[in-house]
Amino acid sequence: MWAVDAARAPDYWFPRQCPRAMAWTVSGTTEADRSWLGGSRVHAIEYGWLAALQSVRLYAYRFAASSFRSFGEHAHAMVATAPVSPLGLPEPVGDLLALHEEAGIELRVLANLWGFVDAASASSLGFSGIRLRNARPRGLRANPARRD
Numbered sequence: 307m308w309a310v311d312a313a314r315a316p317d318y319w320f321p322r323q324c325p326r327a328m329a330w331t332v333s334g335t336t337e338a339d340r341s342w343l344g345g346s347r348v349h350a351i352e353y354g355w356l357a358a359l360q361s362v363r364l365y366a367y368r369f370a371a372s373s374f375r376s377f378g379e380h381a382h383a384m385v386a387t388a389p390v391s392p393l394g395l396p397e398p399v400g401d402l403l404a405l406h407e408e409a410g411i412e413l414r415v416l417a418n419l420w421g422f423v424d425a426a427s428a429s430s431l432g433f434s435g436i437r438l439r440n441a442r443p444r445g446l447r448a449n450p451a452r453r454d
Contacts, residue, residue: 316405324437342425367396
């Protein structure tokens with residue numbers, strides 16, 4: 307089983323299949339990249355996922371940290387190689403927009419994630435993308451089924 311610590315939990319304050327990109331400042335972030343980001347941590351989703359973000363009922367399980375060890379190049383994921391049981395019932399995470407605000411994480415809603423992904427991944431910022439295969443295709447800006 308894998309889990310994340312409290313510092314990386316905000317990466318999962320989204321509906322499960324929601325594509326998202328996240329960028330944050332790190333010790334080697336240049337002033338130009340810090341200025342481009344505009345804050346210490348920014349998450350980005352596409353407009354098509356906003357309603358799901360606002361309505362999803364997300365739950366979190368809590369586990370004893372002693373059952374897990376760091377995993378991966380950046381050691382932000384934790385794994386347990388033996389069976390583990392939650393410390394209690396799953397807990398509702400709450401209003402995901404409010405959580406972002408309370409944590410000081412700017413949430414950007416974009417027509418297409420790829421410009422943000424490309425800029426952040428080529429920068430001196432920390433960067434992560436999750437479920438990007440579910441993002442709109444590169445260059446597709448508007449919802450073709452929508453008539454405004």
